[in-house]
Amino acid sequence: MPAGISIKDLNFSFNPGQQVLKNINLEINPGEKFGIIGPMGAGKSTLLLHLNGILNGSGTIQIGDTIVSKKTLPEIRKKVGIVFQNPDDQLFNPTVEEDVAFGPLNFGYSREEVSEMVDYALESMNLKGFEKLVSHHLSMGERKRVALATVLATKPDVIGFDEPFSSLDPTMIKQLLNILNNLESTLVIISQNYLPLIACCQRVALINKGEIKAVGPTKEIIQNSDLMLENGIDLSLYKSICNDFFHSPKN
Numbered sequence: 001m002p003a004g005i006s007i008k009d010l011n012f013s014f015n016p017g018q019q020v021l022k023n024i025n026l027e028i029n030p031g032e033k034f035g036i037i038g039p040m041g042a043g044k045s046t047l048l049l050h051l052n053g054i055l056n057g058s059g060t061i062q063i064g065d066t067i068v069s070k071k072t073l074p075e076i077r078k079k080v081g082i083v084f085q086n087p088d089d090q091l092f093n094p095t096v097e098e099d100v101a102f103g104p105l106n107f108g109y110s111r112e113e114v115s116e117m118v119d120y121a122l123e124s125m126n127l128k129g130f131e132k133l134v135s136h137h138l139s140m141g142e143r144k145r146v147a148l149a150t151v152l153a154t155k156p157d158v159i160g161f162d163e164p165f166s167s168l169d170p171t172m173i174k175q176l177l178n179i180l181n182n183l184e185s186t187l188v189i190i191s192q193n194y195l196p197l198i199a200c201c202q203r204v205a206l207i208n209k210g211e212i213k214a215v216g217p218t219k220e221i222i223q224n225s226d227l228m229l230e231n232g233i234d235l236s237l238y239k240s241i242c243n244d245f246f247h248s249p250k251n
Helices: 046-047 071-081 096-106 113-122 140-152 170-181 196-200 216-221 225-230 235-247
Strands: 005-015 018-028 033-037 058-063 078-083 157-161 186-190 203-208 211-217
Touching: 018 046, 033 096, 033 196, 046 157, 046 186, 071 078, 078 140, 096 113, 096 140, 113 140, 140 157, 140 170, 170 196, 186 196, 186 203, 186 225, 196 216, 203 216, 211 216, 211 225, 216 225, 225 235
Parallel strands: 033 186, 033 203, 078 157, 157 186
Antiparallel strands: 005 018, 005 058, 203 211
C-alpha cells in the first residue's frame, strides 16, 4: 500500500563544515509520483538515501506511520526500496531469477512466497522468460528493469529512483515511463533528464546547494526558465532532447 513521506528539518553533513542538506522540509502524498531535480552536486541523491536509512541526518523522516530510525530500520527497509543509477550496483547473482529472489529471501520469506514474489516482479517488468538469463549479459535497459524488479518483488510502499532514465534511448525511456505510470507505490524520482518527469510526476522539488528552492507542479517548475537558470540549469541545452523525446516513433 503506498505511503506518504514527511520530512521535517532534515540536515546532513558528510564532514564538519560541509553541509550537504540544509533544513529540508517536504511532504509527499501516498501514491504520488514525485520528482527531485537540480544541478549536479545539489544533494539529490543524499536526500534519497535518507528515505530508507542508508544515511542518517538530523531531523525527522516519516514513512507512513513509521519514523525512520535505527530501531525501525528492518521495517523501513521493507517499506522503502531504492533503485540505484547503475543497475550493476544491485545485480550480483548468477541469474535474473536469483537476483530478484535475493531481497525477499533476506527478509525471511518462505520459498513459496519468494517464488510468487519473483513471478509478480518479472511479470510487472515484462521480464517473463528471463529467469535463467545472466543479468550482466543483458542490455542496459533490460538490466534497469531487472534492478527495479529486485525492489518491486517485496511490493514496497515507497520506491526511490536515482537517474532511472540515464543511458536509455527515447524508446526505452517511453517503455520505462509506461512501467512507472502503472506502479501503485509512492515514487520519488531523481532525474536530470527533465522531460520524462513531465510525463510521469505530478510535482517536483527543485534542490540547489542542499536547499529546496521550489516545490510545485512538474511542468510549471521545469518550464520556468528563469527559476531553473538561477539554480544552475540551462533549459536551452535540452531542446534537442525534447524534440527526440516527443517526436520519436511510438512503440
